[in-house]
Amino acid sequence: MNEAHRSGCPINLTLEILGDRWSLIVLRDMMFGNRRHFRELLLKSEEGIASNILADRLKRLVDKGLLTRTADPSHKQKALYSLSEMGIALVPVFAVMGAWGRKFLPVTEELSIRAELLENGGPRMWEDFMQELRNIHLGAPPPAQSVLAGLQKAYEDLVAAKSAVA
Amino acid sequence: MNEAHRSGCPINLTLEILGDRWSLIVLRDMMFGNRRHFRELLLKSEEGIASNILADRLKRLVDKGLLTRTADPSHKQKALYSLSEMGIALVPVFAVMGAWGRKFLPVTEELSIRAELLENGGPRMWEDFMQELRNIHLGAPPPAQSVLAGLQKAYEDLVAAKSAVA
DNA sequence: GAATCTGATTGTATTACGCAAGCAGTTTTC
DNA sequence: GAAAACTGCTTGCGTAATACAATCAGATTC
Numbered sequence: 071m072n073e074a075h076r077s078g079c080p081i082n083l084t085l086e087i088l089g090d091r092w093s094l095i096v097l098r099d100m101m102f103g104n105r106r107h108f109r110e111l112l113l114k115s116e117e118g119i120a121s122n123i124l125a126d127r128l129k130r131l132v133d134k135g136l137l138t139r140t141a142d143p144s145h146k147q148k149a150l151y152s153l154s155e156m157g158i159a160l161v162p163v164f165a166v167m168g169a170w171g172r173k174f175l176p177v178t179e180e181l182s183i184r185a186e187l188l189e190n191g192g193p194r195m196w197e198d199f200m201q202e203l204r205n206i207h208l209g210a211p212p213p214a215q216s217v218l219a220g221l222q223k224a225y226e227d228l229v230a231a232k233s234a235v236a
Numbered sequence: 237m238n239e240a241h242r243s244g245c246p247i248n249l250t251l252e253i254l255g256d257r258w259s260l261i262v263l264r265d266m267m268f269g270n271r272r273h274f275r276e277l278l279l280k281s282e283e284g285i286a287s288n289i290l291a292d293r294l295k296r297l298v299d300k301g302l303l304t305r306t307a308d309p310s311h312k313q314k315a316l317y318s319l320s321e322m323g324i325a326l327v328p329v330f331a332v333m334g335a336w337g338r339k340f341l342p343v344t345e346e347l348s349i350r351a352e353l354l355e356n357g358g359p360r361m362w363e364d365f366m367q368e369l370r371n372i373h374l375g376a377p378p379p380a381q382s383v384l385a386g387l388q389k390a391y392e393d394l395v396a397a398k399s400a401v402a
Numbered sequence: 403g404a405a406t407c408t409g410a411t412t413g414t415a416t417t418a419c420g421c422a423a424g425c426a427g428t429t430t431t432c
Numbered sequence: 433g434a435a436a437a438c439t440g441c442t443t444g445c446g447t448a449a450t451a452c453a454a455t456c457a458g459a460t461t462c
Contacts, residue, residue: 077282078344080337080351081264081330087341089257090449098247108409116243120451125410135340147408147459156340163336164247166328171246174301174322175253178244185246257419274440286420291441313428313439408459418449428439 087134092119096127097157098164102184106150152207161196165189183228184221253300258285262293263323264330267369268350272316318373327362331355349394350387
């Protein structure tokens with residue numbers, strides 16, 4: 071039935087799903103970049119994932135329950151990927167991982183502004199963000215205020231400010 | 237100088253260091269299991285890491301600045317591995333990853349009791365734990381109360397209770 | 403009806419992982 | 433004081449994951 075697990079430790083089981091160099095990148099792009107289709111994930115990612123790896127990860131993440139795949143009504147060939155509650159629940163993981171990366175690694179200013187806002191916003195902001203993701207991906211009622219729009223605006227403002235200087 | 241990074245995103249840079257199936261396992265065992273020597277990490281891990289992988293990960297983690305390696309005065313051949321501040325700062329990452337794993341994955345009760353306590357303890361407990369790790373690994377002043385002992389006791393009590401029933 | 407867009411798949415090369423065995427120096431045991 | 437056990441690894445080898453480039457068939461657009 072089940073493939074054998076290395077152990078029943080929560081950290082280990084989490085690593086068995088997310089412990090590679092691409093899974094969290096795909097989820098990050100869906101979550102913060104609102105990418106929902108294969109081609110968007112393939113072409114608009116900063117890191118340049120290969121198409122076979124992306125196909126494999128999408129399949130895996132659907133299998134494991136972090137994503138769902140449905141047909142896109144607007145285009146018979148389009149597949150629409152959505153975050154499940156299990157995927158949405160990774161928001162705090164991204165928040166603290168981003169905070170750690172920002173503190174210790176050579177991040178660029180543009181690509182870490184959203185992590186900074188999310189870190190400063192704290193659990194309350196994370197919860198709002200999760201509710202917004204439930205709205206977008208699961209059809210749940212929207213939150214009082216859009217976190218995603220705020221993150222995106224901060225990023226775009228910073229990019230604009232930088233390119234104005236340069 | 238620097239190996240090229242895929243991008244300057246904090247999540248990506250974090251994954252470039254920790255995005256594999258073993259790095260966080262090694263750090264977990266050092267942090268929560270107080271393993272400081274090669275053989276301890278090799279033999280006492282639940283998951284059974286291979287010796288060449290362990291050697292590689294220790295080297296990598298020292299290179300990246302999460303660990304330090306020093307000679308053990310008690311034994312001329314022993315190497316003592318210690319967490320750096322960069323490694324200790326992963327406590328919140330373990331806490332939220334553990335919480336996620338506990339919520340969605342088939343964890344065992346014994347191996348998740350510590351994750352549960354850490355989750356319920358919240359950021360205040362994480363900070364105490366980090367101070368305790370600074371004391372153990374960096375020689376900093378100890379915290380008011382030992383978190384590690386509490387986690388370990390809860391684990392052992394649970395194991396004892398389970399084996400008494402069985 | 404040609405070009406483009408869709409989610410992929412295929413082929414090939416390189417790198418990482420997993421397993422078992424071995425190794426030289428150090429310490430312990432008797 | 434010699435044998436056994438322990439130390440942090442290394443080596444060899446087979447398998448799996450990853451990376452890169454090219455390709456594909458059906459759907460849509462122009």
